[in-house]
Amino acid sequence: MRRAVLATRTAVIVLSVVVLAVTGYAWAQLQGLNRSGALSGEQTSLDGDMNILLMGLDSRLDEQGNPLPKSMYAALHAGDQDNGGYNSNVLMLLHVPADGSQATSISIPRDDYVKFPGCPDEQCSGKIKQAYGLAFDQEHKKLVTQGITDRADLEQRSRDAGRKMEIDTVRQFLDGVPVDHFVEVTLASFFQVAQVVQPIKVCVKQPTQDSYSGANFRKGAQQINAKQAVAFVRQRRDNVHPSLNFTDLDRERRQQAFISSLSHQLNQSGTMTNPSKLQGLIDVAKQNIAIDSGLDLANLASQATNLSSGKIKFVTLPIDHFGKAPNGDAVNFVDKDKIQAMTKELLSPKQPEPPAPQQKQQAPAPKPSVDVVNANGRTGLAATVGQALSTKGYQRGEATNASSNRSSTVVEYPSGQSDAAKQLADTLGGAATKQDASVPAGQLRAVLGTAFQLPNSLQADDGAPSKSESNSSGGSAADSADSLSGGGVPCVK
Missing domain, CATH: 3.30.70.2390 (Alpha-Beta Plaits)
Incomplete structure (x- = not known):
């Protein structure tokens, strides 16, 4: 079950980047994506900015509720259609500014302890990832009671209830932040994309090995195949180097680094101009992605180039401490006021004050x-x-x-x-x-x-930090966010 969770979490990230990148080249071919009305009539951002909630489900089914091919279950080692559920094990809010400036992807840790609007399935609090599954279950039972028997209808109407509840929960958690659109994917997506794009370049700071996930990486940059890519983003421990002390947040940084590497590769390697690879990515998107009915792919295409070329900053919202919920579940407790202030600033950053006039200085000699x-x-x-x-x-x-x-x-x-x-x-x-x-x-x-x-100092060329940095004295709330810059192949734990 753990293996499926980790693969699912990465699937949404990778597939969302692929969709956003592909729209810049072949958006018309993506008109066959699954559409949902879960966001119809909802509040939208102002001034043309766009907030897209990326959700990944802990489900061993495709977007239509059908089982995956047996070969896929074997490759993922994730059980079969009888395993898994509808938790949103990946939640990322992607902010795309209308002016084409740097986009920001805000990762919300899946186990953050929150309140659920309306108490779905009579549960008022829990892990933020559970909102989808609770509302899905509540709606599914209600529809069955009403005599709805068509499997496809039951699946989609229940999923729409789950999507709406997850979106509403994120909005409430982040103090009413607008969610204009969503992208949802299922478990199968990540491995399929990795197969199309492989080999993929990643970088780790220390040699690391884990028999549970199959991870076995040397220090530094290296090319990996699809199977190794699954291990790279699934790794949550090191049984050879226990001093590395992996946590759930390290997995999030792995996922963010993988997105940066993948988007860099899509932009640099000619993948988007290779007809067979491009069609392969489009086929995966059509099979295992759902988007809201209001997402205009033609409009998104005009902004997708910046995302695929690495103009994106990845931020993980902080955790105050780990603990137990009243029902005994292990959860993340957070400082909600700090998170809301941080999110507000990340989505509407203050413009820097113009520098004070300075005396003209002699320009430094040019470097050789x-x-x-x-x-x-x-x-x-x-x-x-x-x-x-x-x-x-x-x-x-x-x-x-x-x-x-x-x-x-x-x-x-x-x-x-x-x-x-x-x-x-x-x-x-x-x-x-x-x-x-x-x-x-x-x-x-x-x-x-x-x-x-290649040192980290040469990988991040936009002035943003290339790894986690904290600001414990002075600075804004957003300055203390755990962040990683896109545009290259970052080295991570």
Whole structure:
């Protein structure tokens, strides 16, 4: 059951990114998506901004309530159609500004203890993920009592009740935040998308291994297949390195990092211009996604490019402490006022004050041009590093491949450039330096060895933090949010 939960949580994230990315290229082909009227006539955001609630169900059925293929159950190790339920094990509020600026995805931990509007199934409080399943069950029993017997009708009307209750619960929890649209997916989606897109690049900070999930990753960046991708996002412990002390929040960061990696790959690798892969993504979306009837895919297409190119910030709402609910369930207790203030600021950030006039200062000397030589063996690494260095003020030189690989990374420099070489070596995360008469005056040459890993400081080029940061003294509520920036391949636990 745990395995299914974790796969489901990631399915909604990945599929939502895929839908948002695909709409920018082939939105017309997505007209066959399942539509729901659960949001009809609801309040919407102002000024053209868009809030989309992403929900992932702990269900071993497809969007029509039908069993998955036996091969899918075998691949996921998640039981069969008799297992699972309708908890929303993934809840993410995606805020898309109308002006095309950076989008924000707010993850709501699934076990946050909240109140349910209307007390569905006579339960007034519980884990936020339970709102969907309680309302589904209540509506399903009511419809059966009314004599409704058609299985498809029962399924969709019960799901609509669950969708509405989950949305209302999130709204209430976040102090009335508008929810304009929703995207819902089921368990099968993640593995199917990973099969279409594989291999996928991820990065971990330490070697880690877990026999429960099948995770077995070395330190650094690496290419993984669909089966390994499931293990990457499911991992919740390390039985070889217990000091890593994995938690549920670490899984959320894994999921966010995977989204960033996937969206980066969709944008960089030509997936969206590959007819067979693009059709494969569209087919998965049609099979295992439901959206509200008011979501205009043509309008979404105009904003999707920013999302698929990495202009998105991932934030996880904080937990105050862990504890037990009155019924004995393990839950997350939260500071509701802090969360509501944080959400308000994330969705409507204050504009920074203009800087005070300063005396004109002499511009710093430009940084040298850097030729990057790939002696690592990973395709495209020289171009990636050259682009990353250009965001730090270096001039882009040539990006070439060495005739053979070497183990260590070296910055080569001409006479008189030792200080500049040392600075570049530090920027690259630590490298040796070596004077070389073949390097032209005023230039540097970075030779990337097989041990080279792109530092976090070069992966996040928008100024946002690339890993969890907290602000314990001063700053706004949103500053203390656990955040991760999209646009690359972040390294996580």
